[in-house]
């Protein structure tokens with residue numbers, strides 16, 4: 598496996614809580630903070646960094662350059678306050694974290710999850726068993742992605758979004774949580790964040806945009822490139838800008854999907 602006991606090095610960080618991290622480094626550039634828990638048969642690539650309170654389950658693979666357990670830091674102009682303190686980051690057994698992925702502190706990842714190269718998962722996210730987080734996906738703070746959901750490459754999920762079991766989010770989908778951004782960015786109105794909810798078994802096709810607070814119903818489908826401004830009823834198909842009802846899911850197909858997703 599890995600060998601991380603060569604020498605301890607103080608981290609060049611300057612965030613409260615992150616300032617005093619001490620890493621042990623090895624000849625492959627892996628840096629592992631004191632107290633990190635590593636299960637059996639874990640594989641760590643070159644230049645992997647594991648911050649405090651990271652816990653890797655058995656047979657986890659963390660590929661080259663990945664960073665696990667970092668704290669968020671603010672430059673004081675960000676709207677939302679962040680806490681730069683460590684919390685447990687647990688990666689379940691047989692999960693894979695791709696090259697140069699960044700997973701923040703305080704995240705829970707289930708068993709058999711794939712986090713592809715360059716994905717970024719912010720603090721407080723909860724990822725269920727068997728989930729796929731594609732290449733370059735951005736999950737903001739406190740997202741919940743439930744078991745067997747699939748998030749394709751370069752999707753952006755806003756803070757506090759819920760993606761339920763077996764939902765499928767196509768490439769390049771963008772979600773939003775703030776309709777008042779015009780005044781809110783200058784502090785001219787109080788922030789009101791309303792995250793969308795993507796219900797069990799729904800599909801949001803490539804390149805769609807979901808506006809704040811929208812609910813995509815169970816088994817529904819949003820067509821590629823749509824801009825969704827109204828809630829989408831379960832088992833319906835919407836398309837366009839703004840998205841309008843196109844048809845319903847064929848009843849025979851619906852019955853088969855219901856059997857799979859347990860709706």
Ligand SMILES: CC(C)(COP(=O)(O)OP(=O)(O)OC[C@H]1O[C@@H](n2cnc3c(N)ncnc32)[C@H](O)[C@@H]1OP(=O)(O)O)[C@@H](O)C(=O)NCCC(=O)NCCS
Pocket residue numbers: 755772773774775776777778808809824826827838839
């Ligand atoms: C411009 C914006 C704020 C308008 O939202 P709004 O004032 O709440 O609009 P309304 O819900 O009152 O919608 C009025 C009508 O315009 C339509 N509409 C709203 N936004 C639309 C959009 N982006 N594209 C097409 N039609 C849109 C609505 O469907 C509605 O028509 P309908 O009643 O026939 O369905 C919203 O479209 C938007 O862009 N929000 C910004 C989200 C964002 O990027 N935030 C920053 C990142 S989190």
